[in-house]
Amino acid sequence: MAPSIAEIPEKTENAPITVPVKAVEGSAEATKIRRVIEEEGGKTTASYPNYLPVWDHNEKYPVLEPFEHVEHGLNADPTFKDLLPSSSKITKLTPSTGSEVTGVQLSKLSAAGKDQLALLVAQRKVVAFRDQDFADLPIQEALDFGGYFGRHHIHPTSGNPEGYPEIHLVHRDGSKSEFESFLANRNSAVGWHSDVTYEQQPPGTTFLYIFDGPEAGGDTAFVNQVEAYNRLSPALKERLHGLKAVHSGFEQAEGSRSRGGVVRREPVQTEHPLVRTHPATGEKALFVNGGFTRSIVGLRKEESDALLGFLLNHVGRGIDYQVRVRWAPKTVVVWDNRVTAHSAIVDWITGERRHLARITPQAERPYETPYVSEPEPKPEVFKA
Ligand SMILES: O=C(O)CCC(=O)C(=O)O
Numbered sequence: 001m002a003p004s005i006a007e008i009p010e011k012t013e014n015a016p017i018t019v020p021v022k023a024v025e026g027s028a029e030a031t032k033i034r035r036v037i038e039e040e041g042g043k044t045t046a047s048y049p050n051y052l053p054v055w056d057h058n059e060k061y062p063v064l065e066p067f068e069h070v071e072h073g074l075n076a077d078p079t080f081k082d083l084l085p086s087s088s089k090i091t092k093l094t095p096s097t098g099s100e101v102t103g104v105q106l107s108k109l110s111a112a113g114k115d116q117l118a119l120l121v122a123q124r125k126v127v128a129f130r131d132q133d134f135a136d137l138p139i140q141e142a143l144d145f146g147g148y149f150g151r152h153h154i155h156p157t158s159g160n161p162e163g164y165p166e167i168h169l170v171h172r173d174g175s176k177s178e179f180e181s182f183l184a185n186r187n188s189a190v191g192w193h194s195d196v197t198y199e200q201q202p203p204g205t206t207f208l209y210i211f212d213g214p215e216a217g218g219d220t221a222f223v224n225q226v227e228a229y230n231r232l233s234p235a236l237k238e239r240l241h242g243l244k245a246v247h248s249g250f251e252q253a254e255g256s257r258s259r260g261g262v263v264r265r266e267p268v269q270t271e272h273p274l275v276r277t278h279p280a281t282g283e284k285a286l287f288v289n290g291g292f293t294r295s296i297v298g299l300r301k302e303e304s305d306a307l308l309g310f311l312l313n314h315v316g317r318g319i320d321y322q323v324r325v326r327w328a329p330k331t332v333v334v335w336d337n338r339v340t341a342h343s344a345i346v347d348w349i350t351g352e353r354r355h356l357a358r359i360t361p362q363a364e365r366p367y368e369t370p371y372v373s374e375p376e377p378k379p380e381v382f383k384a
């Protein structure tokens, strides 16, 4: 039998590289992995060098064409019987937002199980699945799984494993302390955003899986934008309906260009409703995020800045409708980008590697349904 890539000799005193992907020595994939390892000076300590990022400056993609999104959560069985067998365990992380599941292997789900996954994630907003084999699958198999949920988004600026532009990588190699690199000019690294909302059809059910992370820290925070909408007064909710906001990809592209990075697709900006409806749950969510939402259409600059500022502050400070997911090896976090925003928490100072991959299926063009008036909840009367 041909030797596998896992047998590429390690050039340093570090522990041997284990490459769980079955790339056969001499194959194109093995050659790429070897090159990526060599680019790290031949001494990578990455647990999954096959997922180390490359940036190809020659890669260019045309503007994205519209496509018809199939909402798999829509007719899914709400008992979740094909997703959550009795041997599995699901635990709420907070009452409104986030769950954790053990005893389920995502890669083995049937079509019915995947439909129920889309619905569960739409309801809970973010679900952490522990003990997954996802990172150990050939990359194409992971992509085939994610492709069930929508058309893969190819990120315009982020690194990807060579040959797999549909994978977005998060990678800090730990060579610099985060305080030197990321926090040099900032008080906090928190950056709430939903992914690539400048696209006409931004992502829905989204997957992030981990290869390496710090012993403590490097969690990911999520905010429930349905709950953020629900907390607003009926008067403000009503006013927000019908408004649209501009989401821009220009700053991201500029930022990448100024760092000598790639811009694989020319940036776009798109108007989306400020309140969007989720196609599977019918829930309404605030659809603004600090990463990409720039202004509110039809308002003067000061008005737009004030209203957007209020909404972003409301989202960012609502720890009572946020959740923080702690990573562990073999965790896959699935969230619904339509009804959440998230932020990496860059809080570790130890110089450890943090390396994750995202699969980002696009969903429908955001749409809104009319405001429905509800009675104001009565303030609770506390008795002495
Ligand atoms: O690094 C993280 O925790 C989140 C990164 C992120 O924003 C993403 O992958 O979409």
Ligand SMILES: [Fe+2]
Pocket: 193, 194, 195, 342
């Ligand atoms: Fe993100």
